[in-house]
Amino acid sequence: MSAAVSRRATVVTVVTAVHAPSARFLPEAYASLCEQRLPDGWEWRWLVQEDGYGDEVRPYVPDDARVSFRQGRAGGPGVARTIALARAEGPYVRILDADDRLPPGALARDLAVLEGDPAVGWATSRVLDLLPDGSTAGFPGDPEEGPIERGAVLDHWTANDFRAPVHPASLFVRRELLLALGGWMALPASEDTGLLLALNAVSRGWFSAATGLLYRKWEGQVTGQAAHTDPVERGARMAVVEARTRALADFGWQYPPGR
Numbered sequence: 001m002s003a004a005v006s007r008r009a010t011v012v013t014v015v016t017a018v019h020a021p022s023a024r025f026l027p028e029a030y031a032s033l034c035e036q037r038l039p040d041g042w043e044w045r046w047l048v049q050e051d052g053y054g055d056e057v058r059p060y061v062p063d064d065a066r067v068s069f070r071q072g073r074a075g076g077p078g079v080a081r082t083i084a085l086a087r088a089e090g091p092y093v094r095i096l097d098a099d100d101r102l103p104p105g106a107l108a109r110d111l112a113v114l115e116g117d118p119a120v121g122w123a124t125s126r127v128l129d130l131l132p133d134g135s136t137a138g139f140p141g142d143p144e145e146g147p148i149e150r151g152a153v154l155d156h157w158t159a160n161d162f163r164a165p166v167h168p169a170s171l172f173v174r175r176e177l178l179l180a181l182g183g184w185m186a187l188p189a190s191e192d193t194g195l196l197l198a199l200n201a202v203s204r205g206w207f208s209a210a211t212g213l214l215y216r217k218w219e220g221q222v223t224g225q226a227a228h229t230d231p232v233e234r235g236a237r238m239a240v241v242e243a244r245t246r247a248l249a250d251f252g253w254q255y256p257p258g259r
Contacts, residue, residue, distance in 0.1 A: 016047065025099040029099075038107060047087050048069045053073075081184050097215075121174055123171075125209075142165075153200035154249075167213065168195065
């Protein structure tokens with residue numbers, strides 16, 4: 001695919017938060033983006049947002065007209081992704097963490113689902129762990145391919161020790177819906193799970209059984225740090241995620257409106 005950007009194309013915006021320890025994986029994320037093939041008239045744009053200011057990330061950002069890099073005050077990945085939305089174009093947003101990779105076909109599959117059904121607000125897909133030796137491992141308990149009805153994610157999450165049935169790192173979402181919910185939650189972690197539950201409180205989703213993300217496991221990832229599992233903070237995160245989700249459901253607002 002040419003690096004030249006057509007102004008007539010319809011855009012899928014890919015949003016990536018990055019900090020210095022994960023910057024070295026950006027070239028692999030970029031290579032996986034370059035392998036994506038979208039329908040005629042569609043292109044992807046990649047918004048890379050550094051969580052903080054420094055000199056360590058920029059050297060890993062590819063020189064490509066489809067790639068936009070910015071820096072900002074450190075506030076965690078949710079803040080970085082949300083501020084990046086100021087540069088978002090097109091009707092759809094796909095999350096891609098800096099240390100993860102997209103398998104071939106991932107963007108096109110999710111795009112086809114949302115283009116084909118205006119009542120579906122978001123999509124997720126099967127995720128494989130990408131282990132340090134290059135091998136992959138799946139998650140147990142993936143749902144069947146198909147629609148995810150409103151409220152189903154919260155029901156599963158509360159019944160399974162706050163584990164969602166689908167992975168928020170594979171999220172593909174309508175941009176207008178993402179903005180209406182305020183982007184990612186202002187939490188030190190679980191900000192993507194909070195967004196996923198909020199989306200499912202107001203709209204139907206979709207799960208694709210085909211692999212849509214390679215989720216890298218490595219020693220420096222944020223979810224592997226001790227602070228991530230601190231019981232006091234985790235309890236507070238889960239409480240506010242659940243309260244927000246239930247409040248949205250109780251208000252009765254839904255996407256699309258009138259359905």
